[in-house]
Amino acid sequence: GVVEIQTNGTTVATINSNGTVVIPTVTNGTTVATTSGTAVDFTSIPSGVKKITVLFNQVKTSAAGLRMLQIGTSSGLVTSGYISSGAYTGPGTNGTTSTAGFIMGAGGATADKTVGSAVIQTIGSNTWCMSSVTGDGVASYAKMGGGSITLGGVLDRIRVTNVGGQTFDHGSVNIAWEY
Secondary structure, X not given: OXXXXXXXXXXXXXXXXXXXXXXXXXXXXXXXXXXXXOOEEEOOOOOOOOEEEEEEEEEEEOOOOOEEEEEEEOOEEOOOOOEEEEEEEOOOEEEEEEOXXXXXXXXXXXXXXXXXXXXXXXXXXXXXXXXEEEEOOOOOOEEXXXXXXXXXXXXXXXXXXXXXXXXXXXXXXXXXXEO
C-alpha cells in the first residue's frame, strides 16, 4: 500500500508500495481576489515550511502604492524591525527602504498591475529573507526588493498589503510553500 506522512494535516512525504519516498515539492494555497480591502492574509501556514512563494496576478490598487509583505507568528503580524529595500528600473530608476515590511519595489503608479513573485525563505533560527522580482504589468518597468527579519517564533502567516493602505481593486494573489 501507500503510506502518507503528514504534518498538521498536510502531506509532507508519501512512501509508495515499492518503498520509494516521494516528497511533494510545492503545495499551493487558495487564490484570493485582490478586488477589495487593503490586505490579504494567509494564515495557518504549516510549521516546518522552509520556503514560501507569493504569486501576484495583476494586483492593482485604487491609488499609487508600493506592494509590501509582512510575516508573523501565532502572536500576530510583525510590523516593524524589517531590513528591506526596493527599487525599479526601466526608462528611469528609483529606490526606497522600509522597516514596516518587505518592500517589493519603488515607484508605483495607480495603473500598475503587479505581476510576478516574491520568495520568503528561512536561513534558520526563525530568520527569514525575502527577494522579489515583479513587473508593473502596464509599462516597461521591472521592480525588485529584498530584506530580512528574525521572528520571535515559528512563521505561520503572511500579509500581502501596500505602503499607505490603498484599497486593492484588481487581480489576485496566492502562496505556495515548500518543506
